[in-house]
Amino acid sequence: MNTKAVRANRQKLAFLAALVLLCAAGYMLVGVHFDNAKLVQYAVKIRTPKLIVMLITAFAIGGASIVFQSVINNTIVTPCLLGMNSLYTLIHTAVVFAAGSGSILAVNANYSFAVDLVLMGVVATVVYSFLFKKTKHNVLYVLLIGTVLSSFFSSIQSTLTRVMDPNEYDNLLATLVASFSNINSEIIVISLFVLAAIVFALRRELALLDVITLGKDQAINLGVDYDRCVRRLLLGVTLCIAVATAMVGPISFLGLIIANLSRQLLKTYRHTQLILGSALFGMIVLVGGQLLVEHAYSYTIPVSVFITVGGGVYFLYLLLTNRRA
Amino acid sequence: MHVKNLTKRYDGKTVVNSVSFAIPKGKVISLIGPNGAGKSTVMGIISRLIARDGGTVDFEGSDIGKWKSRELSKRLAILTQTNNIQMKLTVRELVTFGRFPYSGGRTTAEDQEIIDRAISYMELGAFEDQFIDELSGGQRQRAYIAMVIAQDTEYVLLDEPTNNLDIYHATNMMKIVRRLCDELGKTVILVLHEINYAAFYSDYICAFKDGRIARFGTVKEVMTKENLSQVYGVDFEIMEIAGRPLSIYY
Numbered sequence: 001m002n003t004k005a006v007r008a009n010r011q012k013l014a015f016l017a018a019l020v021l022l023c024a025a026g027y028m029l030v031g032v033h034f035d036n037a038k039l040v041q042y043a044v045k046i047r048t049p050k051l052i053v054m055l056i057t058a059f060a061i062g063g064a065s066i067v068f069q070s071v072i073n074n075t076i077v078t079p080c081l082l083g084m085n086s087l088y089t090l091i092h093t094a095v096v097f098a099a100g101s102g103s104i105l106a107v108n109a110n111y112s113f114a115v116d117l118v119l120m121g122v123v124a125t126v127v128y129s130f131l132f133k134k135t136k137h138n139v140l141y142v143l144l145i146g147t148v149l150s151s152f153f154s155s156i157q158s159t160l161t162r163v164m165d166p167n168e169y170d171n172l173l174a175t176l177v178a179s180f181s182n183i184n185s186e187i188i189v190i191s192l193f194v195l196a197a198i199v200f201a202l203r204r205e206l207a208l209l210d211v212i213t214l215g216k217d218q219a220i221n222l223g224v225d226y227d228r229c230v231r232r233l234l235l236g237v238t239l240c241i242a243v244a245t246a247m248v249g250p251i252s253f254l255g256l257i258i259a260n261l262s263r264q265l266l267k268t269y270r271h272t273q274l275i276l277g278s279a280l281f282g283m284i285v286l287v288g289g290q291l292l293v294e295h296a297y298s299y300t301i302p303v304s305v306f307i308t309v310g311g312g313v314y315f316l317y318l319l320l321t322n323r324r325a
Numbered sequence: 326m327h328v329k330n331l332t333k334r335y336d337g338k339t340v341v342n343s344v345s346f347a348i349p350k351g352k353v354i355s356l357i358g359p360n361g362a363g364k365s366t367v368m369g370i371i372s373r374l375i376a377r378d379g380g381t382v383d384f385e386g387s388d389i390g391k392w393k394s395r396e397l398s399k400r401l402a403i404l405t406q407t408n409n410i411q412m413k414l415t416v417r418e419l420v421t422f423g424r425f426p427y428s429g430g431r432t433t434a435e436d437q438e439i440i441d442r443a444i445s446y447m448e449l450g451a452f453e454d455q456f457i458d459e460l461s462g463g464q465r466q467r468a469y470i471a472m473v474i475a476q477d478t479e480y481v482l483l484d485e486p487t488n489n490l491d492i493y494h495a496t497n498m499m500k501i502v503r504r505l506c507d508e509l510g511k512t513v514i515l516v517l518h519e520i521n522y523a524a525f526y527s528d529y530i531c532a533f534k535d536g537r538i539a540r541f542g543t544v545k546e547v548m549t550k551e552n553l554s555q556v557y558g559v560d561f562e563i564m565e566i567a568g569r570p571l572s573i574y575y
Contacts, residue, residue, distance in 0.1 A: 211425055213412045217374055217405040222476070223398030223426045269412035 009266050009273050016265075016280040023287040027051055030295055050180045052188055054290060057180075057244045057251065058258070058282025060195055063275045064240035065255030066262065067206070070213045070271065071233050072139050075263060076318050078256035082128070083146045084120055084241045085250035086153035089176055091119055093157045097164055101171040113187050116246035117194070123149075124238035129231060137227040142234065178249035178304040180290060191243050198243075202236045205229045209271040251304060257311045258282040260318055326371065326480070326512075332379035333366050341366050342536040343380065353506045353513045355523035358533030359557055364516050365484055367533070371514075372403035372482045398426040402473045403482040406489075410457060416468045417453040420444055423475030440475050447471040447501075463494030470501060474509070481505055483515040487522060495519070499526040521571050524548050532556045545570060 028047055033039040061079070068079045095105045095115065105111050127145060135141040161169055199206070208229055212219050219226045241252050255278075262277030289303040326348040333341040341363040348354055356364040369375030371382050373389055382389040389397065402423075420443055424436040432440070444453055447467045457465060466486065473481055486502065487495035499522050505511045506528075517523045523530050523544075530547040532540040539556045540547045548570035553561040562573045 207430060210430065211422060214410060214422060217403065218422075220374055220394070221372070221398060221403045222422060223393075223395035225394055263413075267413045269414050269418065 005268065006270075006273075009268055009270075012265055013273065013276055013280065016277060016284065020280055020283045020287070023284055023291060024051060024055075027287050027291045030291065049183060049185060049188060050290070051287065053180050053183050053247060054286040055283055056188065056191055056195065057248050058254075058286050059279040060191075060240045060244040061252055061255045062258050062262070062278035062280075062282040064237045064244075065252075065259035066271065066274045066278045067209065067233055068237045068255070069259055070209055071230055071237070072143065073213065073215065075260060076256070076315070077143070079237060079241045079252045080256070081143055081146045081150070082124075082238050082241060082252075083150040083153060084124075084238065084245045085252055086150045086157065087120055087123060088116060088245045088250055090153040090157045090160075091116055092175055093160045093164075093172060096168055096172045097160045101168050106175075109182055109184055110186055113190070113246050117190075117242065120242035120246060121239060124235060124242055128234045128238045132231050132234060137230065139230070139234075176249065177302050178251040178307075179302065180248055180286075183247060187247060191247050194243050195240065198236050198239055202232060205233050205236075206271070209233075210269055213269055213271075249304070251307070253311050254282060254285065254307050257307070257314050258285060260314070326385075327383040328367075328371060328380070329383070330380040331367060331370060331377060331382070333363070333370060333375070334378050340536050341370070341377075344533075344536070344538055345380075346531060346538060346541050348512065348514060349529060350512050351506065351510055352528040353502060353515070353526060354529045354531060355527040356514065356516045356531045356533060357518075357520055357523050357556075358539070362533035363536040364531075364533045368403075368482060368484055368514070368516050372401065373397065374403060374405070395426055398476070398478075400478050401480040401482065402476045402478040403484070404469055404473055404486065405484045414457045415454050416449055416457065416460070416471070417444065419457055419468055420449075420453075420471045420475050423472040423477075426476065439477060443471040443474040446474060462489055463491075463497070466490065466494070466498060467501070470498075470505075474505070479512060481511050481513045483513065485516050485518065487517065487519060495522070502526060520548075520553070520574075524571055525567075525569050548572065 028044070028051065032043045065079050068082075069075050069077055092106075092112070095103070095112070099105050101107075105115060127149065128142060131145060132142055135145075161172070164172070208219075208224050211222050211224055212226070212229065212233075214222070216226055219229075241255075245252060258278045258281040259274075261281045262274050265281075266273050266277050268274065285307065286303065289306050292306075293299060293301060293303050328347070329345045331341055331344040332339065340361070344363070344367055356368060358364050366375060370377045371389065373394070384392065384397070385400065417440065420440050421432060421436075423443065424432050424440065428436055444450055447470055449464070449468060449471055452460060452464060452468075457468060460468065470486075483502070486498050490498060502513050502515060503526050506513050515527075527544060529542065530540070530544055531538060532547055532552065534556050540552050548563060550561050550563050553563075553572055553574075557574070559574050563570050564573065565571070
């Protein structure tokens with residue numbers, strides 16, 4: 001096999017991993033007062049969970065985006081299309097609207113994480129498993145359903161905010177932006193557990209991804225149970241995005257950027273490498289971005305703003321250069 | 326392979342209507358007929374790409390639906406025209422996928438040998454490290470055929486292999502089809518629009534009309550003025566060139 005390219009890609013991935021380490025070290029060390037042991041301890045305590053959350057998020061979004069694009073057979077789709085972002089926004093708005101911003105569901109991170117995860121899980125299972133079967137495994141219908149659901153959720157959400165108490169709305173707004181603070185170790189453990197379960201359940205399907213990208217006919221020709229495989233992968237992708245979104249907020253647009261950066265850099269069909277590359281890019285963007293946000297902009301701009309602006313420009317670039325598609 | 330009473334409906338419209346035929350082993354069989362006659366659908370059904378509404382497809386003793394997909398893919402290969410790959414894939418990597426039914430993602434030394442042979446058989450050695458999307462149409466088609474050869478199946482099904490190819494490449498493609506049968510001993514079933522390619526390069530012709538088989542037989546039996554006029558609804562003249570009946574239509 002093309003061993004030269006494989007080796008070159010391994011080197012690129014090692015370089016990315018080194019960059020991730022650099023970013024992580026920078027994030028942990030910049031601005032720490034090393035002369036005072038208590039302050040060092042405090043900084044470590046504050047920064048470690050944030051760093052872990054960013055790494056997990058990057059892995060979940062990066063992996064899910066590559067899988068999603070390969071299943072849809074289109075490299076400019078983003079898992080945003082699955083509607084998890086707007087569902088998250090809707091859930092949080094509805095909670096504040098119905099129970100008030102002081103209610104335990106809104107204030108307690110564990111509860112709100114649980115509510116997000118359960119609701120998103122249910123919607124994901126219904127839409128991307130059940131409806132997918134009903135529509136005779138047509139991925140385009142699934143995309144369409146996702147898009148329609150997104151605008152459906154957003155419409156309800158904007159209706160709710162319109163009749164909401166302005167003070168409550170002000171409180172709500174802060175929680176609708178992706179953020180890595182206010183995440184405790186229990187949430188981290190649960191997220192890790194759920195993600196590990198998804199990866200484990202899908203280990204066979206993930207190994208078939210390379211063949212699936214040849215298209216439906218070729219995949220069947222080579223002996224893949226295509227419909228079942230794609231259904232399970234789609235469900236897994238949605239659940240991964242749901243976990244990441246429940247953890248940090250609407251962030252899945254990031255997937256478009258990092259998945260394509262990985263594809264551009266590695267130029268391969270091997271999904272183990274693509275997924276790894278995408279996850280590493282995600283880690284660099286998130287950790288590096290957060291480093292800038294905290295120390296260069298002193299929290300005035302959230303990292304999701306960078307992602308949206310940068311991602312939007314990059315998306316346009318992809319559209320303009322990708323004439324082949 | 327025996328096909329019995331095959332039926333397929335789309336939205337209540339019957340596109341394949343109780344089609345039955347037996348495929349002779351080690352021969353080239355062309356399915357011809359006007360657009361919408363159901364030949365591609367039949368091809369899709371016997372290769373398990375399309376679900377049927379009725380009938381049986383008996384393949385080596387048991388119905389095609391009862392076969393394990395992985396096992397079937399070692400016996401029967403299908404090449405369709407819908408091959409748009411978004412991936413960066415080299416010729417060699419594509420051909421390597423032909424070994425997937427045997428060894429999954431990990432190829433053995435024996436697989437590599439088979440891949441080497443398939444590539445040199447299709448004379449793709451010079452391009453083996455080029456990306457598929459940088460090849461010309463004819464080269465790409467040959468790369469896919471090399472993959473099918475690497476898949477090492479007894480049956481090869483080709484859906485309109487000469488589509489989008491110019492005369493030179495289309496003729497070469499038909500010569501390759503002939504070699505697959507004569508040199509490698511495969512049974513090749515193909516859907517063709519070019520009647521004369523079917524007449525010149527195949528052993529049997531199966532002519533479809535309105536979802537049914539109009540004629541099935543050797544080339545000489547099917548290629549008559551009356552048969553073709555009836556199937557296509559236009560006037561035909563049959564000439565004999567190099568001992569083969571060729572048609573002129575106008």
